Each structure stands twice: as structure tokens, then as C-alpha cells.
Amino acid sequence: MVSEAIRFQGLSKRFGGRAAVDGLTLSIEEGEVFGFLGPNGAGKTTTIRLLLGLLRPDNGVAFVFGDRVPCPGRLGEIGAMVEEPAFYPWLSGRRNLQVMLESGAPAPAGAVQSALETVGLTEAADRKMKTYSQGMRQRLGLAIALLRRPRLLVLDEPANGLDPAGIREFRDRFRTLGDAGVTVFISSHLLGEVERICDRVAIVDRGRLVAVGGVDELGRSASLRFRVTLRPQDLDDAVRLLSAYQVGLESTNVILVSGASGREVNERLARGGVFAEALGEERSGLEERFLALTEGGEGAPAPR
Amino acid sequence: MAWTALAIVAIVGLHAWGLQRSAKSTLSGTQFGAGPIPTCQQMNLPEGSAQCRQIQDQNRRVFCAEQNVHLGPQCDQAIAQAQAQAQQGFQEFVRQEAGPARSAKAMQNPLGGGILAAGMMASMVGAVALLLLAAGHVGNEWSGKTIKQVLAQEGRRWRVLLAKLFSLWLLGIALLLVLWGALAILAPIFASAYHLPVPSVSGGSALSLSLRVAWRALLVLAAFATLGTLCAVVTRNTLGSFFLAFAFVIASQILAPYKWIGRFTLASHVAGWMGFHSSDLALNHLWRDDFYPLKFPTHTAGLIGLAVTIVVFVALALLRLERSDVKV
Numbered sequence: 001m002v003s004e005a006i007r008f009q010g011l012s013k014r015f016g017g018r019a020a021v022d023g024l025t026l027s028i029e030e031g032e033v034f035g036f037l038g039p040n041g042a043g044k045t046t047t048i049r050l051l052l053g054l055l056r057p058d059n060g061v062a063f064v065f066g067d068r069v070p071c072p073g074r075l076g077e078i079g080a081m082v083e084e085p086a087f088y089p090w091l092s093g094r095r096n097l098q099v100m101l102e103s104g105a106p107a108p109a110g111a112v113q114s115a116l117e118t119v120g121l122t123e124a125a126d127r128k129m130k131t132y133s134q135g136m137r138q139r140l141g142l143a144i145a146l147l148r149r150p151r152l153l154v155l156d157e158p159a160n161g162l163d164p165a166g167i168r169e170f171r172d173r174f175r176t177l178g179d180a181g182v183t184v185f186i187s188s189h190l191l192g193e194v195e196r197i198c199d200r201v202a203i204v205d206r207g208r209l210v211a212v213g214g215v216d217e218l219g220r221s222a223s224l225r226f227r228v229t230l231r232p233q234d235l236d237d238a239v240r241l242l243s244a245y246q247v248g249l250e251s252t253n254v255i256l257v258s259g260a261s262g263r264e265v266n267e268r269l270a271r272g273g274v275f276a277e278a279l280g281e282e283r284s285g286l287e288e289r290f291l292a293l294t295e296g297g298e299g300a301p302a303p304r
Numbered sequence: 305m306a307w308t309a310l311a312i313v314a315i316v317g318l319h320a321w322g323l324q325r326s327a328k329s330t331l332s333g334t335q336f337g338a339g340p341i342p343t344c345q346q347m348n349l350p351e352g353s354a355q356c357r358q359i360q361d362q363n364r365r366v367f368c369a370e371q372n373v374h375l376g377p378q379c380d381q382a383i384a385q386a387q388a389q390a391q392q393g394f395q396e397f398v399r400q401e402a403g404p405a406r407s408a409k410a411m412q413n414p415l416g417g418g419i420l421a422a423g424m425m426a427s428m429v430g431a432v433a434l435l436l437l438a439a440g441h442v443g444n445e446w447s448g449k450t451i452k453q454v455l456a457q458e459g460r461r462w463r464v465l466l467a468k469l470f471s472l473w474l475l476g477i478a479l480l481l482v483l484w485g486a487l488a489i490l491a492p493i494f495a496s497a498y499h500l501p502v503p504s505v506s507g508g509s510a511l512s513l514s515l516r517v518a519w520r521a522l523l524v525l526a527a528f529a530t531l532g533t534l535c536a537v538v539t540r541n542t543l544g545s546f547f548l549a550f551a552f553v554i555a556s557q558i559l560a561p562y563k564w565i566g567r568f569t570l571a572s573h574v575a576g577w578m579g580f581h582s583s584d585l586a587l588n589h590l591w592r593d594d595f596y597p598l599k600f601p602t603h604t605a606g607l608i609g610l611a612v613t614i615v616v617f618v619a620l621a622l623l624r625l626e627r628s629d630v631k632v
Binding site for chain 1: 448449450452453454455456457458459460464627629630631632
């Protein structure tokens with residue numbers, strides 16, 4: 001039986017007069033790789049801080065593996081990377097990990113070395129952290145999250161500062177962890193990455209949950225349209241023939257048609273004696289859905 | 305930490321050197337208990353020697369001439385009075401200077417360095433050191449944003465706070481020991497450079513004196529550590545933490561002699577508990593020790609004051625940390 005890894009129930013947090021998280025209710029099952037999407041200031045980081053007990057909610061509750069947050073006893077089962085990870089710059093990467101290990105619940109023997117190997121930082125482990133690049137810091141942050149081989153991995157914008165190869169490596173790592181039964185909760189605005197690795201996603205905007213569902217499900221429900229390339233002299237006829245649908249002009253020989261199937265577009269044009277040079281499907285996918293739901297993707301400025 | 309220790313060793317080392325010089329200069333300019341007719345011993349001459357008697361007779365004639373009395377019973381009476389006054393002056397001198405002299409002499413024994421080390425760590429030097437360390441050790445968790453990482457590992461905030469507090473206290477004790485060690489190294493140098501004409505302090509006695517002061521300093525260090533931790537948790541940044549705590553210490557020094565509030569100040573608790581007015585052994589410190597018109601606080605009052613201070617500061621820090629949101 002699959003149990004809940006995370007549950008938010010009417011969770012709210014205000015900063016000053018503005019709601020950073022507003023009545024969030026959401027459930028994530030154990031073993032899911034879950035994407036938590038939203039524009040800047042949507043309340044993603046605030047939600048993660050509430051989940052980890054770093055912030056106290058004004059209303060509502062959060063549960064981790066059935067325990068109400070704050071649940072210090074559960075932190076040993078949670079690996080977290082909150083926003084940009086911070087370290088003690090005068091210590092080496094290895095020592096930073098040791099300090100974090102000693103700060104909390106016990107970990108398996110060799111946890112530090114294992115975490116360093118997992119994130120590919122073995123060679124730089126004994127260098128002082130202040131000499132690390134942004135990408136290396138991000139890797140060290142992930143190493144801290146992985147120290148205790150967690151059941152739940154909570155990651156806030158984990159791909160920040162990583163190069164494309166690093167992003168791909170992280171993506172594969174999270175997917176592998178998810179396949180191994182670890183629940184992965186990723187907050188991100190890199191929709192392409194989330195789309196590739198997550199089972200389900202939630203989209204938040206201005207602290208409110210605006211959509212939740214499977215990646216395919218959300219993508220499918222996004223608008224489907226067709227790009228029709230014509231000879232310029234056929235353009236007016238084509239617009240007339242397709243007037244029953246939503247037609248937009250992209251250029252002097254390209255129109256975008258929404259609300260019709262490909263067959264309908266093709267048939268109407270052919271009956272009117274207009275033949276398309278090319279007819280292509282454009283599925284707007286998660287990105288379009290995201291932009292539509294969040295009114296352009298950039299929420300109002302908000303404390304993170 | 306290493307730089308803090310080095311700076312403190314330098315400051316206290318220089319202070320110790322100054323104390324040796326001061327003791328030497330005070331003692332060498334004084335003839336202990338010498339009245340108008342010094343004894344042969346005071347003149348470093350053999351008892352009953354002709355030279356001694358000759359000088360004593362000469363001094364007697366000069367003294368009686370100055371007093372306008374004839375040699376004989378009248379003169380002997382004047383001399384006796386003068387000798388008594390000199391003896392009284394000597395007692396007063398002993399009361400004022402014997403402490404510093406003994407203290408300086410004790411410092412010439414490697415085991416006696418603990419007296420100065422504890423006196424300094426339980427006063428302004430230790431306060432500044434621990435407040436700085438608290439700012440770095442606790443306040444910097446917010447400035448460096450590492451607090452979120454720490455609290456994501458250990459959610460029981462009281463444990464994090466107590467761990468910080470305890471480690472800070474241990475750092476204070478480590479500084480005291482480092483300081484004592486440095487003074488132990490300096491002790492033979494002081495002994496060879498400054499011959500103080502007071503009885504030597506034995507190793508056992510020096511150790512006993514050092515320990516008597518050092519163990520008292522442990523409670524004061526705990527109070528400084530809790531003050532630093534509380535201010536770090538309240539301000540949640542490095543600089544703010546230090547300046548708030550330092551302002552508190554300075555305010556307590558200023559307010560200490562005031563009638564209604566003076567007896568409740570940290571300055572009063574520390575001075576009372578440490579016995580900074582002690583005259584049998586001058587406990588060198590950099591702290592207020594004059595509470596006029598108030599009476600000097602007792603050891604018991606100091607102990608109670610410090611214990612209450614520690615409990616209240618820890619409770620306030622816990623309350624603040626438990627209720628605060630971690631936004632960094």
C-alpha cells in the first residue's frame with residue numbers, strides 16, 4: 001500500500017500583509033518524483049521551509065510520513081537543499097559534510113565519502129569550500145541532502161548554477177533515486193527538466209495551487225494548435241475557409257489554427273481549393289500551460 | 305579562534321609585564337617600616353656592629369635636632385612615637401601594596417599564572433573575547449545562512465542552542481588555559497627580570513591561588529557565553545550580536561553604582577562572585593570594582609546574580625529561537 005510522503009492541508013504563511021503561501025492543500029505519495037512549479041515569488045521556497053519546520057505556518061498543517069511538522073524525529077529521513085546551499089567557507093567540503101552529519105541524526109558508516117562520490121566531488125573534497133565554483137557548491141548541497149540516504153529528498157531549484165552536463169547528471173540522479181523508491185520533491189522553474197523526470201507536478205502562483213496532475217495530463221490539457229504554411233496568395237482564402245476556428249497570422253504565409261483537428265483543417269482547405277505547403281501540429285505542453293496558469297510566468301515579487 | 309587566542313595572549317602578556325614593572329618600582333622605592341632610626345637588618349648591616357651603631361647614633365642626633373628636643377628621655381620618646389607612626393604607615397602600605405606585590409610574585413611561578421588568566425577572562429578581556437566568539441559561532445550562522453542547513457539536520461532547536469552555548473563556554477575555558485599556559489612560559493622570564501623583595505610563593509600555594517580564582521571564572525565565562533548567545537539569537541547576525549552584547553556589558557558597568565538597579569547588574573554579579581575588591585591577593589582584572597555609594601556585592605549575591613542571569617538568558621534565547629522563522 002502506497003502511503004503519503006507529504007501532505008499539506010490548508011497551509012498558509014503571510015509575510016507582512018502579503019500571503020506567500022495561501023491555503024495550499026496537496027498530497028504527494030511515497031516514491032513519487034514530484035515537481036513543484038511556479039514563477040519567482042510564487043511561494044515555492046516558503047512551502048519548502050514550512051515543510052522542513054524552518055518557518056511556522058500561520059494556518060494549516062504539513063505532514064511528513066504522517067507526522068505533523070515540525071517533526072524533528074523525521075529529519076533524519078529527509079534530505080533537503082533549501083535555496084542556494086550555504087556552508088562554512090573556511091572548512092573543506094568534506095569537513096562541511098562531517099559537521100552537518102554531526103549536527104543531526106546518525107548516518108550509515110562511510111556516509112560522507114559515499115555522498116561525495118555520488119555527486120562527483122571526491123577530488124575537490126579536501127579543498128576549502130570558499131574555492132568552490134557555483135556548480136560545485138550546488139553539488140555539495142546535494143551531497144548534504146543525500147548524507148543519510150533519505151526516504152524523502154526535498155530540493156529547491158537544484159539545477160541552479162549547474163552547466164548543461166551537470167543538469168543532465170542531476171536529472172538522471174533524481175530519476176534513479178525516484179526509481180529506487182525515494183520520494184523526490186523538486187521545486188523548479190526549469191520546466192523542461194521537470195517534465196523529463198517528474199511523475200506529477202503542481203503549479204503554484206502567488207501562493208495558491210493552480211494546477212496539479214501528471215505531467216502528460218497537464219501537457220495534454222494545454223491548447224493544441226496547427227501551423228499551416230501556405231503560398232502567400234492563398235492566405236486570404238485560407239483564413240476565410242477556416243473562419244469557423246481561431247485563426248492567427250504568424251507571417252505572410254503562415255497561419256496558426258486552434259480549436260480544430262488536423263483532419264478538419266486539411267479537409268476545409270482542400271474543399272476550398274487551397275493546398276497547404278506544410279501542416280504541423282504544435283502542442284504547447286507544460287510550458288504553455290504553466291504560462292497560461294501563471295499569467296505569463298512572473299508572479300508578483302514576494303519574499304522567498 | 306587562533307587569532308583571538310593570540311590577541312588575548314598578547315594583551316594579557318603585556319599587562320602582566322606592566323604589573324611586574326609596577327610592583328618592582330613600588331617596592332624598590334620603599335623602606336619597609338623604617339622609622340627615623342632604621343634597624344641594622346633594614347640597613348643590611350650586622351646586628352650590633354660598630355657601623356650600624358654609628359649610623360643609628362647619627363640618625364638619632366639628626367632626628368632630635370629636627371624635633372628640637374635634647375638627647376635623652378625626651379628624644380627617646382619622640383623617636384618611639386615616630387617609630388610607631390612609621391609602623392602604622394608600613395601596615396597601611398602592606399594593606400595597599402602587599403596584594404599586588406604578592407600577586408606579581410605569584411606570577412613569577414608558572415603555576416601562578418592562573419590568577420591573572422582567570423582575572424582577565426572573568427573581566428573585560430574575557431567578555432569581549434566570548435562576545436566576539438559568540439558573534440562568529442552563533443550570529444554568523446544567520447549571516448552565513450548556514451542556520452537553515454543546521455536546522456534542516458537537527459530540528460530540536462533547543463539542542464542546537466545548548467550545543468552552541470556549551471561549545472562557546474568550552475572555548476572560553478580553552479582560552480583561559482591557553483592564557484595560563486602563556487603566562488607560565490613568561491613566568492621564569494619575569495622572575496629573572498624583576499627581583500621583588502617579597503617572600504616567594506611556593507608552587508603549591510601558587511596553584512592553589514590560581515585554582516581558587518579559575519574555578520570562579522568558569523561561572524562568569526558561562527554568563528558571558530549566554531549573553532553572547534542570547535544577543536546572537538536576538539539580532540541574528542554577526543556584527544549586531546557583538547555590539548548589542550557589548551553595549552549590555554558597558555551599560556552594566558555604568559549602571560552598577562546606581563541605587564535601585566546597581567545590585568542587579570552583570571557588573572555587580574561578576575565583581576561580587578570573583579571578589580575583585582580582595583586585598584589579600586590583588587586579583588588583576590579589567591572590571592568595575594567601585595560601587596560607591598553601594599556596598600561591594602558579596603560572593604553569595606554574585607553567585608545568585610550570575611545563576612539567575614544564566615537561567616534567564618538561556619530561557620530568553622530558547623524562546624526566541626523556538627519562535628523565530630528562519631528566512632535566510
